[in-house]
């Protein structure tokens with residue numbers, strides 16, 4: 335791929351020693367499988383032309399102009415220079431943009447850059463859509479300039495790519511990824527935010543810088559509002575931050591401030607900052623309570639569609655011959671019972687497992703409050719569930735919703751031994767999901783599993799994140 339820049343810049347004769355040192359230092363750090371860094375590395379490797387350059391062609395802090403040709407899974411634009419043999423990663427840019435960027439990290443095959451300005455906009459860019467004054471600096475959002483329909487299309491591509499890179503499955507085993515389901519709210523949707531601050535050694539007498547991480551930097555960006563957070567959180571933000579600032583000199587080290595939107599029985603909202611205080615969230619006919627510091631999905635507006643889809647996937651025969659409608663539902667990594675409760679209808683019994691005793695306490699409470707009487711919850715590592723299940727595997731459907739790092743092999747091996755007839759695997763990290771599903775399907779005990787459907791749900795508008803739901807059936 336040739337850009338104007340390729341023609342303008344000759345490859346320098348001398349190597350940049352400092353850049354090599356930096357890149358070696360980074361190379362020594364193991365890259366965690368499925369992490370953002372690993373995925374970016376794979377994106378870059380997939381784009382670069384060979385042979386690689388023998389010298390790093392730029393200086394640190396050099397400003398360059400570059401044509402963006404690709405949007406990475408982590409939401410950064412990538413441009414290729416020097417006959418496609420070197421990549422430049424520019425946040426807040428889109429394929430088709432020509433941008434000015436300042437290089438702040440140089441590695442052997444790519445540079446990370448700060449976005450400075452758009453010189454020629456992509457046809458997909460609409461800067462009038464940007465709803466936040468910190469967009470372009472804050473590390474939280476990547477896509478505010480991208481029309482929402484295009485954000486959803488990009489998230490579908492991320493899922494497709496994740497299964498290509500990480501599942502190691504033959505493409506014939508992968509169904510086409512369905513279109514991403516959008517969020518009813520695209521701003522003011524986040525029910526939880528966690529601004530934070532650092533404190534210089536020895537404390538401070540001045541005000542703290544409180545906010546979110548600046549893109550590409552290890553420092554905090556001062557933030558006065560967050561337009562993707564709920565209106566109530568934004569309304570309460572100045573007062574909560576003001577109270578922290580009043581105590582600024584008492585902090586010896588940095589901290590994270592929790593802000594969680596909670597709704598009372600009269601529909602009035604308040605913002606909870608105490609991790610142990612109880613939050614109430616409602617959607618559709620359901621009402622959930624849980625400690626503010628515990629896990630709960632952060633986008634309330636999409637929960638009716640999201641939980642409705644999961645229930646449908648648990649029960650859908652997908653046209654499989656001899657498929658028995660499952661009577662029993664197992665909810666692994668159940669948190670405070672979101673799926674156990676919202677998807678319980680139609681099952682004879684539901685059993686959930688969760689490592690946090692606090693969450694299990696509230697899962698029981700949530701079942702009761704929502705008049706769901708067929709549930710049972712146990713505290714422990716997810717694999718503990720398999721010694722507690724008494725239901726026949728051919729009639730048991732399972733939800734698996736682990737944290738970002740995915741499932742460990744102890745859990746997956748026991749799942750394979752048990753062999754539930756249906757698995758609905760939900761994940762906020764499609765890369766570890768693809769790895770785990772690949773593990774299941776490559777395993778001797780997994781050869782009868784078939785993927786029925788893969789679909790993203792956009793729980794995180796304006797950001798690169800996507801929630802991926804994959805449905806597997808064990809055929810007889």
Ligand SMILES: C[S@@+](CC[C@H](N)C(=O)[O-])C[C@H]1O[C@@H](n2cnc3c(N)ncnc32)[C@H](O)[C@@H]1O
Pocket residue numbers: 629630631667668669670671672673687688689690693714715716717735736737738
């Ligand atoms: C992504 S959350 C999903 C929670 C729930 N399904 C929901 O949607 O509200 C993952 C949950 O797994 C729990 N968890 C983490 N590691 C676990 C483990 N090894 N065994 C069981 N639960 C675990 C966390 O406490 C968290 O509640």
